[in-house]
Amino acid sequence: MKECRHLAIIMDGNGRWAKAQGKPRTAGHLVGADNVRTIAIAADELGIEYLTLYAFSTENWKRSSDEVGYIMKLPAVFFKKYMQEFLDRGFRMNILGELDRLPASTHKVLDEAMEESRNNTGLNLNICMNYGSQREITLAANAYAKDVLEGKAPLGIDEAGFEKYLMTKDFPPVDLLVRTSGELRISNYLLWQIAYAELEFVPESWPEFTPDVLKRCLAEFSERDRRFGGVKNV
Numbered sequence: 001m002k003e004c005r006h007l008a009i010i011m012d013g014n015g016r017w018a019k020a021q022g023k024p025r026t027a028g029h030l031v032g033a034d035n036v037r038t039i040a041i042a043a044d045e046l047g048i049e050y051l052t053l054y055a056f057s058t059e060n061w062k063r064s065s066d067e068v069g070y071i072m073k074l075p076a077v078f079f080k081k082y083m084q085e086f087l088d089r090g091f092r093m094n095i096l097g098e099l100d101r102l103p104a105s106t107h108k109v110l111d112e113a114m115e116e117s118r119n120n121t122g123l124n125l126n127i128c129m130n131y132g133s134q135r136e137i138t139l140a141a142n143a144y145a146k147d148v149l150e151g152k153a154p155l156g157i158d159e160a161g162f163e164k165y166l167m168t169k170d171f172p173p174v175d176l177l178v179r180t181s182g183e184l185r186i187s188n189y190l191l192w193q194i195a196y197a198e199l200e201f202v203p204e205s206w207p208e209f210t211p212d213v214l215k216r217c218l219a220e221f222s223e224r225d226r227r228f229g230g231v232k233n234v
């Protein structure tokens, strides 16, 4: 099977899934958070090394304050339930996004999860919270400009040099990006990192995205002919 080292997922459809069950949108987010654990374990067992999940975007602040407040409290619930299991499995937690703009209590829980797992060498479970790709690239450009002004970086770096300023600097490029729930958009996610990723859009909502659906995605990925702009080998 073609190797998928880095899988990124846009976890969409929690709200619609909950509504279809006659439940509030927040019920979908709770089931969605539990599914993060299920899919992280499945991904690890399938040999994926980096799993990068879009939990809350820079645009998601536009939602009702009740919904935003609920999502901000989810990391505490999630790590209380599952952190020990993640540590036992050797998972390393990385949180990507502008964390200092999150509520202080959320920021603290996320920092603790990163700190507790920082020496682990298993699956990198990357959760994007208050993440937006355009914001990430803008911050990187500003950080680079500052380094140039301070004489810490030369003028005229290449792509590899610029990548060092991105939040994903420690990770390889994304091999496969999956979006659940049938929407055909990228929604400001990992725009730099998906330059040569394969894209898959599945009809299942995030709560319905089971390990079997993940296997189906990886099987489809392994059928793709990745040429990275080159010519097909015959």
Ligand code: FPP
Binding pocket: 011, 012, 013, 014, 015, 016, 017, 029, 032, 033, 036, 054, 055, 056, 057, 060, 071, 074, 075, 078, 127, 206
């Ligand atoms: C998209 O569905 C989902 C979100 C914006 C939130 C995703 C959050 C989680 C899955 C839980 C996060 C987990 C942790 C550990 C913090 P939607 O609400 O846009 O669904 P809709 O398109 O049906 O409205």
